[in-house]
Amino acid sequence: MFDEKEEIPKVLHGDLKAFDRLVKQYEKLVFHVVYRLVNEKEDAEDICQEVFIKIYKSLKSFAFQSKLSTWIARIAYLSAVNHLKKNKRASLTMAVDDLENYHFTDKNPENVLVEKDVARYVNHLISLMPDHYRTVLTLYHLNEFSYQEIEDITGMPEGTVKSHLFRARKLLKEKLELYLKNEIS
Amino acid sequence: MKQDHKDEYLQKMLEEGISEPEMNMTISDQKDFDTYKQLFAVLGEEPEAGLSYQFSAKLSRRISMSKERSFPFYWSVALVTLGSMAAICLAMVLIDQRYHSGLFMVLWSYKWAFVFGLACLLAIQHFDQKLVKKGV
Known part of the structure; x- marks a missing residue:
């Protein structure tokens, strides 16, 4: 069990083993947030390294006003968003109205192969979704953050977080419903 | 609806x-x-992809390398500054006799100001590093 109140001062005193324990505790959280946004494993790993270096350098500014996981997830989220901005991903600039009217466009032969497995299919659909949808889905379901914590991490108002989460799940459920229907018939 | x-x-x-x-x-x-x-x-299921097995080891290596590089930085700056000043003064004295009584004497009269300034610079850098490490 990682005790942040005990381990953080050790890291600040230059104890690299304590930092290693911190990395092992939070590497999955950081990877999930980054990978869901970036979608490229190699890019995600590089960004994760940068995230942990930022954490190491700025840990002294962590004032225990939130959970360490929330603080780390925010750094990971902002780093991934910066990476996307640098690579000029169109979906980042998508307006909210467009998000509300979002529809999947995944009908090509390659994607048909993915549809053989429910989990793979759902993950594939998530990868096609706008960044905000992917972020809230990951933070809520995979990392089990509350709405308030997601607001702290992403800066989106809680109402927007709820709305994105609802819309994302509904879109996925509609696609999954069709998928399951085709599986049975 | x-x-x-x-x-x-x-x-x-x-x-x-x-x-x-x-x-x-x-x-x-x-x-x-x-x-x-x-x-x-x-x-709620974790994605199949994950970080490489050696991720934390690679990261620790990178951090310790950057620490090794960054720690003696302010000492290097101080030494280079002091060394350069001494070399310039010595060169001036050796090359031109006029500096025995001219510029060299002026600089010499401010020697404690130089020493004090340098000591302050080193102290600030040193305590800054210490306080950062302690997380103050």
């Missing part, structure tokens, strides 16, 4: 950890509930 309310209700049930549909639900609502249940299960 009505469909949205129904979906909202079903999603809320699952968020609250209810795993069985209500008895009074229609068959269609029960089917929707089951689909959502399956979806929630998948959303």
